Amino acid sequence: MKVITANRLLDGEVVWLGPDGKWVEVVGDARVFEEASELQQVLQSETVSEERQEVVGVYEIEVAYKDGRLTPTRLREAIRALGPTTHPYLGKQARPESPAA
Amino acid sequence: MYRYDEFDQEFVNERVAQFKDQVRRRLSGDLTEEQFKPLRLMNGLYLQLHAYMLRVAIPYGTLNARQMRKLAHIARSYDRGYGHFTTRQNIQFNWPTLADTPKILEELAEVQMHAIQTSGNCIRNVTSDQFAGAADDEFADPRVYAEILRQWSSLHPEFLFLPRKFKIAITGAPQDRAAVQVHDIGLQLTQNAQGEVGFVVFVGGGLGRTPMVGRKVRDFLPEKDLLSYCEAILRVYNRYGRRDNKYKARIKILMHETGLDALKQEIETEFEAVKHTFLDLPREEVERINAYFAPPAFETLPAVSENFEAEKRATPVFADFVHRNLNGHKAPGYASLTISLKPIGGAPGDASDEQMEVIADLAERFGHDEIRVSHEQNLVLPHVKLDDLPTVFKILQANGLATPNAGLVTDMIACPGMDYCALANARSIPIAQEISQRFHDIKRQQDVGDLKIKISGCINACGHHHVGHIGILGVDRKGEEFYQITLGGSADQNTSIGKIIGRGFPANEIADAVETVVEAYLQNRVGPEETFIETYRRVGDAPFKEALYGTV
Known part of the structure; x- marks a missing residue:
């Protein structure tokens, strides 16, 4: 199970590709790919192209449902999804809408 | 300045x-x-x-x-x-x-600052002794030459696309606090028998995935040849340094593959072609730059301050603080003050905006408007009167800046690690925080004495783990953070690269392992006067291995 991630060009914010082709700020809102072929098709499409001036560094990551929530499986990606583990009051984890807040 | x-x-x-x-x-x-x-x-x-x-x-x-x-x-x-x-x-x-x-x-x-050449394959910010211009053991102020090197290397048209980044460090004191032997070029100010100023020159030091101690290429480089000689080193590096493999592109690899004698010969040949050209450093230019670094007008003071001594007797926390956080000053009645950015449980090197403001105020009021950053991630007020220290201490204390741990076990270097860095394989800061908590008791830290722990979250070694007395390297082992321990590293005038002691430890065991190493040191030292690194050099790996892994 995979999602597509990147950093937003303007401010570096970590984003994931949402179901409607827009980039979203919460991993739980990301479009989940079960099929490798479908994932590759989107990765090669105009939707995620850096030429659209929206994001940089597009790549896929592994996710899983943990306690009912979509969570990146690798620690690095989990940290990207929340913020620095040493500063819980910084990054996405500190936002009111965050499940970790 | x-x-x-x-x-x-x-x-x-x-x-x-x-x-x-x-x-x-x-x-x-x-x-x-x-x-x-x-x-x-x-x-x-x-x-x-x-x-x-x-x-x-x-x-x-x-x-x-x-x-x-x-x-x-x-x-x-x-x-x-x-x-x-x-x-x-x-x-x-x-x-x-x-x-x-x-x-x-x-x-x-x-405010005359920028971010130029802080990245990329060019000559980076020249680093130096944090006590430059103040230390009582200093021979000459290295910042004068660091500034000359900065002007020479800024947008140097030949050296903006080197095979890889290039770092120069310089010290003016025999006690090397600038880690010059683990830089691409390390310079140690010295003088010859005629009393002329010059440099001992080391080339090819570095950390990263292939740590190397710099090799001495000159016992005495005359001052006027500083730029010509550095130009010659850089030209040789630019010509022969590998561009096919970024992991083999630093000058340390060129030194290793070419050999000291052959590379030295190349440098000297190039130097012959370069010297006596426009890069000769005129004495007047050195004097002109030197004037910018003229010491402040120090008052004539007795070496002993009554006010300072009385406060030490009256306030034990002040005594603890000055016991560790002062460095001897060339002017009587003054000291250099280390403001530790390693509060117990904090992130090494972080300072809040309020703390920066407080330190700026202190520098203006008590420190001749000078502040230094040390490569050990602390801040320094280089020129403070002993008389003023009780007041300065109270202000630091009120702002969470009076941690009395300079050079002690909790004064750790740690890179940002996987909490921030795109290259990291493991976190560094939480490990530093846990070790810091373990050793929070200042009496215990004082008992352990001088001990440098350095932590990197990947093999690029931004946290200098190779030269930590105890070095910790975070790696990724099948998706889990895992930490290797090296012992015996040092970045001073007796530079050495630490040796891996044995198998690594998962994140939840690494602080225990460090504690075990420290306990083994305490059991093996001849007395409190023998530091960790001295004990390690005397007894070797064996007692530490046994403490960590048992008899094998």
Whole structure:
């Protein structure tokens, strides 16, 4: 199970590709790919192209449902999804809408 | 300290304008990320895990109160209220936006600061002794030569696209506090039998995945040849350094593969061609730069301050603080004060905007308007009167800045690690925090004495783990953070690369392992006067191995 991630060009914010082709700020809102072929098709499409001036560094990551929530499986990606583990009051984890807040 | 002349200021202003235009073109789509990335890196702007990161140069770690206040202002206005001081004596902001960066650089230029050459394959910020111009063991102020090297290396047309980055460090004291032997070029100020100033020159030191101690190429390089000789080294490196493999591209690999004698010969041949050209350093130019670093007008004071001694007797926490955080000063009645950025359980090297403001105020009121950044990620007020220390201490204490741990086990170097860094394989800061908590008791720290723990979250070794008395390297083992311990490293005048002691430890066991190593030292030392590194060098690996892994 995979999602597509990147950093937003303007401010570096970590984003994931949402179901409607827009980039979203919460991993739980990301479009989940079960099929490798479908994932590759989107990765090669105009939707995620850096030429659209929206994001940089597009790549896929592994996710899983943990306690009912979509969570990146690798620690690095989990940290990207929340913020620095040493500063819980910084990054996405500190936002009111965050499940970790 | 050095002040920009019209050329410096114009150069920095032009560069800001240029970058502003580059950002505009990037945002409008005229530049692709592939085209823009090298341009932003040349201006110190990285993209890390959560956001952009801006690395601002602090030349040879010297800044004044106005500059520190500007850093505080940037932390508050464009970032998240803090900055991270690094082992390169620079500061990093972890959360700026791309759109704000030109404005930040404009603000920095107002106080004669910039982010040029803090990244990329060029000559980076020249680093030096944090006690330069103040230390009682200093032979000459290394910042004069660091500044000359800065001017020579800034936008040097031949050396902007080197095989890899290039770092120069310089010290003016026999006690090397600038780790010169683990830099691409290390310079140690010295004098010859005729009393002339010159340098011992080391080449090919470095950390990263292939740690090497620099090899001595000159016992005495005359002052006037400084730039010609460095030019010769860089030309040889630029010509022969490998460009096919970034992991083998540093000059340390060239030194290793070519051999000391052959490389030295190449450098000397090139030097013959370069010397006596326009790069000869005239004595008048050295004097001109030297004038910028003239010591402040120190008062004539007795070596012993009654006020200071009385406070030590009356206030044990003050006595603890000055016992560790002062360094001997060349002027009687003065000291250099280390302000530790390693509070118990804190993130090494972080300072809040308020703390930066407090330190700027202290520098102005009590410190001749000078502040230093140490490569050990602390701040220093180099010139403080002993008489003033009780007052300074109270202000530091009120602002969480009076941790009395300089050089002790909790005064650790740690890279940002996987909490921020896109290259890291494991976290560093939480490990430092846990070790810090373990050894929070100051009496225990004092009993352990001088001990340098250095932590890196990947093999690039930004946390200098190879030269830690105890080094910790975070690696990724099948998706889990895992930590290797090295022992016996050192970055002073007796530089050594630490040896891996045995198998590594998972994150939840590494603090225990460090404690075990420290306990083994306490059991094996001949007495409190024998430091950790001295004990290790005397007894070797065996007792530590046994303590960690049992008899094998």
